[in-house]
Amino acid sequence: MLSMITDQRKPFIQRELGDGTFIRVFNHKADKHLFKWHKDDKPRVIRVINDTDWQFQFDDSMPFSMERNQHIAVPADYYHR
Numbered sequence: 001m002l003s004m005i006t007d008q009r010k011p012f013i014q015r016e017l018g019d020g021t022f023i024r025v026f027n028h029k030a031d032k033h034l035f036k037w038h039k040d041d042k043p044r045v046i047r048v049i050n051d052t053d054w055q056f057q058f059d060d061s062m063p064f065s066m067e068r069n070q071h072i073a074v075p076a077d078y079y080h081r
Helices: 002-006
Strands: 012-016 022-026 044-047 071-074
Touching: none
Parallel strands: none
Antiparallel strands: 012 022, 044 071
């Protein structure tokens, strides 16, 4: 269990587009423990670019389905996964 908590691998590969925008491609076969609750120092907007059956969750909220072309605004210092 401790090894899962301290595992710092990321379940995605990331590419920068050069304008402060990043594309992250998530590995659907990644170990579940890699999808950790976390918060970011800066606000971000997530745009879902492909159809998926994945969900997104804010702290103290139920998870919701992610739909293609959806934008999700994530405030700075707010836990999510």
